[in-house]
Amino acid sequence: MTPDQEKAENWWQTEIIEMEPGSIRFRGYAIQDLIGTIGFVEMIWLMLRGDLPTPAQAELLGAALVAGVDHGPQAPSIAIARMAMTCGIGINSAMASAVNVLGDVHGGAGEQALAFYESILARAEGDIPAAAKAAVAEALAAGTQIGGFGHRFHPIDPRAPKLLALVDAAAAAGTVSGRLATVARAVEAALEDAKGRKIPMNIDGATAVIFGELGFxxxxxxxxxxxxxxxxxxxxxxxxxxxxxxxxxxxxxxxRWTYTGNPQRTPE
Incomplete structure (x- = not known):
């Protein structure tokens, strides 16, 4: 190998895939050994984590992925995909248009929730309810949105209780620790105390528990x-x-939309 070739081949470095003519390996596993042997959820885990999950880990991750699949055309991402298709573009472009709006407000609450849970664990010192209460009070005083709680459509998000029940079962079986589920419930209780009404956990808050419990x-x-x-x-x-x-x-x-500008006028 010449120095220039070595420099070129070192331009990109990855632990994910190794490939040469007639051979494809993901994280060391030959693709032909994975095909028909593992499912798509296991493949996601392998690609992101570097090894294969246990059946219990894969089952819990799969449950979270199933829960977030769709929320109807009232969800901006779904509405955008449908509108895009009527503009004559390809299905790939419609999907990209939808994915591109999954940001901090629509789609990012799970990330925010897990970061919040982890910050509470880091300061808990054995007293999770007190740490959650303090963190919630600080967030509300700063005007910070606490992701993962409340839903503009569902008084109680039907997905969240089932996901938490699965986390509880996984914790009882030793698959996960259950600590983040404890934190999430403490946040829910602290929010209720602060607001004077219950603001139930939603799918983002519950899937954040699962992803975090699984080590993502x-x-x-x-x-x-x-x-x-x-x-x-x-x-x-x-x-x-x-x-x-x-x-x-x-x-x-x-x-028509609501117009809030100047009434009809003519130039001077």
Whole structure:
């Protein structure tokens, strides 16, 4: 190998994939040994974590991914995918349009929730409820949104209790520690005390517990949510392509937005 070739081959370095003619290995595993042997959830874990999960770990991760698949056309990402398809673009572009709006406000709450939980654990010193109460009080005083709690559509998000029950079962089986579930519940209780009403945990708060309990760092919460929601985006984009329609906007034909500018006027 010449020095220039060595320099070129060292330009990108990865522990994820090794490939040469006739051979593809992911994290050391030959692709032909993985095909038909592991499922897609296990493959996600392998790619992100470097090794294969236990069946119990894969089951818990899969539950979180199933829970976030879709929330209907009232969700901006889904609505955007459907509108994009009526503009005559390809399904890949419609999916990309949807994914591109999954940011801090729509799609990022899980990442924010896990970071918040972890900050509470770091300061808890054995008293999680007190640490949660202090963290919630500080966040509210600063006007900071506490991600993972409350839902604009569901009084109680039906996905969250089931996900937490699965975490409890996994903790009882020794698959996870259950500490982040304890933190999340302490945050929920602290919010209720501070607000005077219950603000239930939502799917973002619950999936953040699962991702964190399984050892995923907070920034990956958003990516994992996007993987999950992309399934719903794909389904809606394809369905819209079958229904047809051209240039469908956010409002039905004949409906108008509210204009709040100057009344009609003419130049002097």
């Amino acid at each position: 760092p907070a920034p990956l919460c958003r990516g994992l949510f996007i993987l999950s929601r992309s399934v719903g985006v794909l389904a809606h984009a394809f369905e819209q392509s079958q229904q047809g329609g051209r240039n469908k906007g956010p409002l039905p034909k004949g409906w």
